[in-house]
Amino acid sequence: MKKKTLFLLMAGSLLLMSSCTAEKDGRSIENSIVNSSHEESQTVLFTETKEIPPSEKGALEIEYKPVFVRTIEELIERIQNVRQGKEEDNRNKLSLINKLIVPDTAIEGYHLWGIQVNEYNVFYYYTPNNTTVEMGMIDYDRDYIITVCRPEYANQEDPLKPLSEQQQIKTPLNEDGYLHVASMRDLTFTYENTWISIRYPKGKTYQDIKPLCKAKTIEID
Amino acid sequence: MHYKRYISALIALLLLMTVSVYATDAEDLISTEHIFTNSELACETDAIIQTPASSNDGMIRINHIEGEDTRDSITYYIAMVSNGDLLSSPTSGSFSRTRYSSGVNNGHVTQKWIFTQVSGSTSTFIVYSNTDTSKCLTVNPSTKAVTLSAYTGSQYQKWSMYYSSSGNSLVSEATDTSIHGCKLVVGTNTCSVSNQSFTPMGFLNVSWYVPCSILSIRDIGVPLGGTATMYTPDYSPSNSNCNGNMWENYTSNNSSACPINSSGVLTGNALSSVSITVTNKITGTFGIFTADVLVPVTKNARIYYDSGVTQSASTLASIYGQATADLSKAYCINMNLVSTSLSTQLNGNSCPNTTPNHICTASCGTLTSCATTHHKSAARLVDLLSSSSYYTYRLVSHAVCTYDGTHNEIVGLGYRPGRDAITSVLTTPELKTSIQHELTHNLGGSHYTCINGQKCVLKGNFDYWCDNCRSAILQNRN
Numbered sequence: 001m002k003k004k005t006l007f008l009l010m011a012g013s014l015l016l017m018s019s020c021t022a023e024k025d026g027r028s029i030e031n032s033i034v035n036s037s038h039e040e041s042q043t044v045l046f047t048e049t050k051e052i053p054p055s056e057k058g059a060l061e062i063e064y065k066p067v068f069v070r071t072i073e074e075l076i077e078r079i080q081n082v083r084q085g086k087e088e089d090n091r092n093k094l095s096l097i098n099k100l101i102v103p104d105t106a107i108e109g110y111h112l113w114g115i116q117v118n119e120y121n122v123f124y125y126y127t128p129n130n131t132t133v134e135m136g137m138i139d140y141d142r143d144y145i146i147t148v149c150r151p152e153y154a155n156q157e158d159p160l161k162p163l164s165e166q167q168q169i170k171t172p173l174n175e176d177g178y179l180h181v182a183s184m185r186d187l188t189f190t191y192e193n194t195w196i197s198i199r200y201p202k203g204k205t206y207q208d209i210k211p212l213c214k215a216k217t218i219e220i221d
Numbered sequence: 222m223h224y225k226r227y228i229s230a231l232i233a234l235l236l237l238m239t240v241s242v243y244a245t246d247a248e249d250l251i252s253t254e255h256i257f258t259n260s261e262l263a264c265e266t267d268a269i270i271q272t273p274a275s276s277n278d279g280m281i282r283i284n285h286i287e288g289e290d291t292r293d294s295i296t297y298y299i300a301m302v303s304n305g306d307l308l309s310s311p312t313s314g315s316f317s318r319t320r321y322s323s324g325v326n327n328g329h330v331t332q333k334w335i336f337t338q339v340s341g342s343t344s345t346f347i348v349y350s351n352t353d354t355s356k357c358l359t360v361n362p363s364t365k366a367v368t369l370s371a372y373t374g375s376q377y378q379k380w381s382m383y384y385s386s387s388g389n390s391l392v393s394e395a396t397d398t399s400i401h402g403c404k405l406v407v408g409t410n411t412c413s414v415s416n417q418s419f420t421p422m423g424f425l426n427v428s429w430y431v432p433c434s435i436l437s438i439r440d441i442g443v444p445l446g447g448t449a450t451m452y453t454p455d456y457s458p459s460n461s462n463c464n465g466n467m468w469e470n471y472t473s474n475n476s477s478a479c480p481i482n483s484s485g486v487l488t489g490n491a492l493s494s495v496s497i498t499v500t501n502k503i504t505g506t507f508g509i510f511t512a513d514v515l516v517p518v519t520k521n522a523r524i525y526y527d528s529g530v531t532q533s534a535s536t537l538a539s540i541y542g543q544a545t546a547d548l549s550k551a552y553c554i555n556m557n558l559v560s561t562s563l564s565t566q567l568n569g570n571s572c573p574n575t576t577p578n579h580i581c582t583a584s585c586g587t588l589t590s591c592a593t594t595h596h597k598s599a600a601r602l603v604d605l606l607s608s609s610s611y612y613t614y615r616l617v618s619h620a621v622c623t624y625d626g627t628h629n630e631i632v633g634l635g636y637r638p639g640r641d642a643i644t645s646v647l648t649t650p651e652l653k654t655s656i657q658h659e660l661t662h663n664l665g666g667s668h669y670t671c672i673n674g675q676k677c678v679l680k681g682n683f684d685y686w687c688d689n690c691r692s693a694i695l696q697n698r699n
Contacts, residue, residue: 061667064632066632138650147682172457175458197682
């Protein structure tokens, strides 16, 4: 059984490599490998052997690993290293950042827990001072997430226009020129040639968040 | 025998409950020491007193108003809950009902009412017209008609404000027992008092009231044969008030296919795309959103995690539930998680060449053959444990790699379209977002068509889909 499974796995993987579209023609899937000794695991109530039609599989889309650092200083150092060739650039394209936009505000009772940079955005995660956060466990009901859209992906003429036109948002700018989506607890404002968004915790109001709409630019050598 | 008594009592209770909320009598009037806010005076939905002390859902006399202990008078708009009309006095001594917008150019002069406290009482008022401040609301004890007459100090010119969850009221404080406790009824051009009915109204403190000028609401999916509650609207100015159910009308342009009730609950009766208009009764400001009535789709799903994942199965299931909640609300796609199980097949410690925090190296096989030979290859692991019956999500505690021209550590990947996805819990700062990201691929969303400048979970924005990814999900949801 093991040999057969290994052979089929390799065959399936070769197919995947050859066409970017993985297929599992005629492959048997064995689902009885659950370790039922684990305390909280639920026993899988099926042991099936099914044929998976070729159309079931599409192309693989990848979520690349973002840069994750704890402080702004650390992020600046990483960007500098990439720009100076000391560190390899990757999909996150740190080399394109010559000006780092950072929140210019202290959030009372919160601290900056981490910063994530992917190809499109820079995320600043703020969690309550008395809270310990595990990796992967940011809480949108409790934490502040400040997102800076990387200018190369923003509409530089009118950064908020694509958002106010976005079908899911369809929200006109408010009296302060901000885009406030109350149902998402999300306030977005223009900064230079991009937008910055503040996802705020439950219990906060627009008036609480408005003073946080500040940012500054750090030139990267 | 006893059950017959219970049934009789139940029928009697039901009969009592069916009496219109607008029909009250003097016995319902109750006093409490509650300090009323401007929001409660205006009868805003979120300000409704949930359990007024010993009120029996009757009316509560407003004895104390927040922040108004020392006032001489307060100016209010008197707005009708039914349609937002304001009680107005277009000329001295006359009544009408007008729209808020009609008073914009004259400072709302004829729409304001000045409540002046009767000496020695914090809760009895003379209600003066702002058009002619010598005149006030006066009851004729014979006809029960209310006119605007010169103030004389008569008992028939004394009023109190009463609160009820269906709308507030002005009540006569005349000592004459034939009038005492009768409530104001507002007609088209006339007013009267009654002890049988009243006109539900809000008292909008003019200095407090901020009219809503922009109103917008997110689109929503409504399951065919089911219901969905509309998203919370966005209001501008952000501190505008008199929003919410009490002061909004909801109308559907196809009320047979998808009606909406006064609480903002939509019912999907027929497959359709319906425009719903939300109108602020007072200002007339309106917003339109689309409700797509869709056949609800249930996708059975399961999670496998490896031995190193520290979160419990129930925590992982909860996170998955949060990641998929908006798929249900926006697209009527219910991800039905049937199992969350450990699978040692996903373990990263099977790699003899690396520690869990690091991806495979050339020692594990040439980098270009990552998908077939590497222990931590995401492309290899995502093909394990598949089933045509389930959306299968794999959560691993170790780093995962892939080769797409270069050999990289990645957060995860998913088939587009497809049913299989994987995330490295070690690598993502935000697991919910990553799960929603990969499921969006499974449902058709692609980085290749994701719109720049818009928010989208494929760019890391939780619960957002750009227009193209949204369309892709709607096309692929079946």
